[in-house]
Amino acid sequence: MIAEAGLAALWLAAALAAMQFVLAAIAVRRVLIDPEDGSALTTDLIGAVRPVAIVQGALAALAMALLIAVFLRSDMSVLLVAENSHSEKPWLYKFAGAWGNHEGSMLLWVTILGLAGGAVAIFERSLARATLTATLGAQALIALGFYAFLLFASNPFARIDPAPSDGQGLNPLLQDPGLAFHPPTLYIGYVGISVAFSFAVGALVARDVGPAFARAMRPWVLGAWIFLTLGITAGSYWAYYELGWGGWWFWDPVENASLMPWLAATALLHSVTVLATRDGLRAWTVMLAVVAFSMSMIGTFLVRSGILTSVHAFAVDPTRGSFILALLVLYIGGALALFATRVGTVRAGNTFDLVSREGALVANNLLLSVILGVVLIGTLYPILAAGFGVQLSVGPPFFNKAAGPVALLLVVVMAAGPLLRWRRDGLRALAARMGAPVAAFAIVLVAVLVFGGGISLLPLLGLALAAGLAVASVAPLWGRNLLRTPLFTWGMVVAHLGIAVSLAGMASESAFTKQTLVAARVGEPQQVGPYTVTLNGVSPVIGPNWSALEAHLSARRGDAPAILLRPQSRFFTNPVTVTSESAIATVWDGQLYTVLGQIDGAGRVQLRLWWKPFVTLIWLGGALVALGGALSLVGRLLRERRARRRVEAEAWV
Amino acid sequence: MKGGVKLWLPLLAFAAVLALIAMALYRPADRTVYSAMVGKPLPAFDTPPLLSGKPGLASAAFRDGKPKLLNIFASWCVPCAAEAPQLMALKAAGVTIEGVAIRDTPQAMRDFLARGGDPYAAIGDDKASAVQLALGSSGVPESFLIDGKGTILLQHVGDIRADEVPGIVARLKAAQ
Known part of the structure; x- marks a missing residue:
């Protein structure tokens, strides 16, 4: 019955989306004809759109939850589960497998669409009523199309009769x-x-x-x-x-x-x-x-x-x-x-100088x-x-x-x-403020040219510009009281710094990566970058729904204790696939990346080894960018709340 | 209206993208992998006989002015067994078929030929898949149409089906 309930929730959500659109369309039309319209009907129409949007989102989320439920229960009478899941899979992949296929991923898509509309209906306070109602109407119209797509062309809850004894499994790469x-x-x-x-x-x-x-x-x-x-x-x-x-x-x-x-x-x-x-x-x-x-x-x-x-x-x-x-x-x-x-009816906004x-x-x-x-x-x-x-x-x-x-x-x-003033600024003033970033750029440029050894142009510029950008992005904080600096300024600084960090990682990865592909015998040391990698042996491993060959590698660098790595070559039976599970060792200045390949008849094991200096900066930078965005968001929301409080307080006086 | 035509440009650009997508949707791209060997000379090889009483095969045999079919096969390959009637039909239509057996043994080959018939003028013994690799062939069976001067005209991946036989006969006749 779970699948039928899910389908029902989807139909109801679609019906509510249609209702949301129609209500919003009528309300916006009335308000546009007479902006001062305060009649009970208009107010009721506008008042109805918000709750409908919220319930619509909740119903979509319910449908998604029910789809996850049939996947978790491995209900093979549901076509989608039979085609994309298997009862022996670990529960996490049954759970996530709900969106590891076309229908499920589309349902997730619509669910987020519905929830986003619901969130706007709950949290948006500052927008004019006509604009907000029109916005919710537009969101409903988009949702309606995709509900129709699910219901008529991609039903995730379709049954299969007779039900197969077990499913066909999930693409192992997704596992x-x-x-x-x-x-x-x-x-x-x-x-x-x-x-x-x-x-x-x-x-x-x-x-x-x-x-x-x-x-x-x-x-x-x-x-x-x-x-x-x-x-x-x-x-x-x-x-x-x-x-x-x-x-x-x-x-x-x-x-x-x-x-x-x-x-x-x-x-x-x-x-x-x-x-x-x-x-x-x-x-x-x-x-x-x-x-x-x-x-x-x-x-x-x-x-x-x-x-x-x-x-x-x-x-x-x-x-x-x-x-x-x-x-x-x-x-x-x-x-x-x-x-x-x-857009022709939108008045031109303010103008500004080129250097600003x-x-x-x-x-x-x-x-x-x-x-x-x-x-x-x-x-x-x-x-x-x-x-x-x-x-x-x-x-x-x-x-x-x-x-x-x-x-x-x-x-x-x-x-x-970020070093420029709003509206108008001078080139000379900018040049003065850019002194430190340009110096950082020049120092790194020269240093890499001298010590980098035959680096190509784009990575070279990338490294030098990353240094310049890193200095420039923290420049807006100079001479400021750091505690009183608004959170969204911090956000901008952190996000821009994140781009610099990420760029440095990309440039370093592309310029300095060392790679070797070897057919190694047990005990034979292989050199990659600063590491000496030795194959200690290969052993079989059994997982929940796969079996694998696992190489035991030890990597040494100078006198430091050896790092143990265990790359695997995994064999899945449902469906039959072989995947490579790389083993990666992260150290402060980069990653050692190892992959196990074929084993030939003569006792040699194919190994692919990479030394990637500072590659981790790429994702660290990405995380910093997102963190900057989050700081900015919190900063804006706090300021907006303070402003609203102030308005409310004044209204009380 | 202010702005005029310029404001419609985004819509136009979108229409162009859309037309492209629609084209791809309704006329899916040809995903056939075309052989890189077509038009190239047959790589040189010389394989010993696999069976006593049947000659081995060398690439020189394809330069005698007569177009031929080169069949890469093996007795252990199930689609090759399925292909045997089509090869017999080709032989009956006057096509010369030369074979290269991949990783095979004389005994297994004799059984295979006894079951499905023997369309081959010669069978070369390729224990290390060397000929197969030189031809850029990824599996068995595969067939190559070779003109009288040793140039590859066609690479057929997989077993030849019954409805493909007349086409192959026609290509060989045309090459004469």
């Missing part, structure tokens, strides 16, 4: 604790940005694009962006240790699909600040809000539909593809058409957009080429060359931006 955290985190970011989209649509419908709208939207953008940052960072680390290829970013279509909304959201985060603080960039901010979620939807569709070959493509049939395509046309096309017809904080933020936005464009073109180009009968894939050589230099230029702007 990792990462599956429990990575998709939900990324989805919260991906779909959370839908709120910005709905806000933009709401503001366009209510003709209310201004600082108040920007201030209301900012925490939601920030929240989604934090999760997106965490999701991408965690996903990168997951791919790094799980795939056993030693790389941390592959420019795989699905990585691009998560990077594109992140780029747009990052641009939005900065332009929304200009709109909130200086009332500039009105149309541009609205545009970015639309683009950010559009990128989420297009990204989801591209990788899920199998149009782009990817490890994340779940099987799909053309009906589903057409359905989602229609939704894309409706939502993105609709929003862009609304933008084209309405706003100017730097505009440069940031343009450069981020260029990178976004490069990634989008690189991702779609194989489709275009296939249209002309050419098979090709676009990989690191294109992306690194095309996006790398732009990203480095962006780092320069990032270093200068």
